[in-house]
Amino acid sequence: MLNDVMVAQYLERIGYRGSTSLELSTLRGLHLAHMQYVPFENLDIFLSKPVSLSVDALFDKVVLKYRGGFCYELNTLFFELLTALGFQVHMLSAKVFNGSSYGPDFDHMLLTVAVNDKQVIMDVGFGDSFREPVFLDISHSIQLDSVYDVEQHGLNFILYRRKIGMARSPQYGFTLNTHQVLAFHTMCVFQQTSPKSHFTQKSVCSIATKYGRKTISNGRFIISGKNKRTEYIIGSESEYREILRKNFKIALSEDCCLARLMAK
Structure with missing residues (x-):
């Protein structure tokens, strides 16, 4: 409670x-x-x-x-x-x-x-x-x-x-x-x-914005809204960490294995 x-x-x-x-x-x-x-x-x-x-x-x-x-x-x-x-x-x-x-x-x-x-x-x-x-x-x-x-x-x-x-x-x-x-x-x-679970297939972090969403899916960063969609490949672990911090306010510990999150 x-x-x-x-x-x-x-x-x-x-x-x-x-x-x-x-x-x-x-x-x-x-x-x-x-x-x-x-x-x-x-x-x-x-x-x-x-x-x-x-x-x-x-x-x-x-x-x-x-x-x-x-x-x-x-x-x-x-x-x-x-x-x-x-x-x-x-x-x-x-x-x-x-x-x-x-x-x-x-x-x-x-x-x-x-x-x-x-x-x-x-x-x-x-x-x-x-x-x-x-x-x-x-x-x-x-x-x-x-x-x-x-x-x-x-x-x-x-x-x-x-x-x-x-x-x-x-x-x-x-x-x-x-x-x-x-x-x-x-x-x-x-x-x-379980390998049959949707949640073990790919990592995801997604949040609603005023007109759409921001999503990290494995090593891709996707922004959607107002009939527009942009997607690009995250180039490095440091960029992944910065996108998490800036867009989701998530600060993962330095010892996290980001390669697992970015795996294709």
């Missing part, structure tokens, strides 16, 4: 200075700030540093050390922040769609929050995804170049995304069954260690 001092530090970390009242506007502001200040990244996996889902470890990594993380880390810590602020929030399990089929249970963690007699999903750990909460029962949430919809099929829900000018595609499926963080531990270990 986050205490008042930790909550203040967390809000400072994500640059949030708005209201903390139990309103939808607060959830919108917090979600957007989190997406723009805390990167989605899996660098520790390639640096052979096991991920811990304890609140103290996550707070130290994300808030005090200005790092990011993947879904289990970021949404667990965001859950703690929202809970400390007084919101009614729950953890949900999702099955990620890989282009042809859905993954297993607990493949992904997202959050649901009840506010003003409405229910929204929140997810600050899915990389290039929605920036503001999406209602469970209202279609066509337009955010930048994408439209998000949640469709219900019996007890199952599917989040869809349609980029302007492109076909709609599912992002993940989920139910409203709630879970404790312990239920995600097995899949969290799998995602870090």
Whole structure:
């Protein structure tokens, strides 16, 4: 549980200075700030540093050390922040769609929050995804170049995304069954260690900007936004370190093996 001092530090970390009242506007502001200040990244996996889902470890990594993380880390810590602020929030399990089929249970963690007699999903750990909460029962949430919809099929829900000018595609499926963080531990270990895991295939560090994203993918630096995309190869470990520092505010220790992060 986050205490008042930790909550203040967390809000400072994500640059949030708005209201903390139990309103939808607060959830919108917090979600957007989190997406723009805390990167989605899996660098520790390639640096052979096991991920811990304890609140103290996550707070130290994300808030005090200005790092990011993947879904289990970021949404667990965001859950703690929202809970400390007084919101009614729950953890949900999702099955990620890989282009042809859905993954297993607990493949992904997202959050649901009840506010003003409405229910929204929140997810600050899915990389290039929605920036503001999406209602469970209202279609066509337009955010930048994408439209998000949640469709219900019996007890199952599917989040869809349609980029302007492109076909709609599912992002993940989920139910409203709630879970404790312990239920995600097995899949969290799998995602870090299995050669079948998407997270062991390439290193990534990505963050939302006002109009797009900045992303390091292995040894490539990609900037997108306003219908523009630039990409170039990072030429050296020192340049990689400088891009991390300048664009993501991440300062890795000098003994980190950056060659693992830059491997093609």
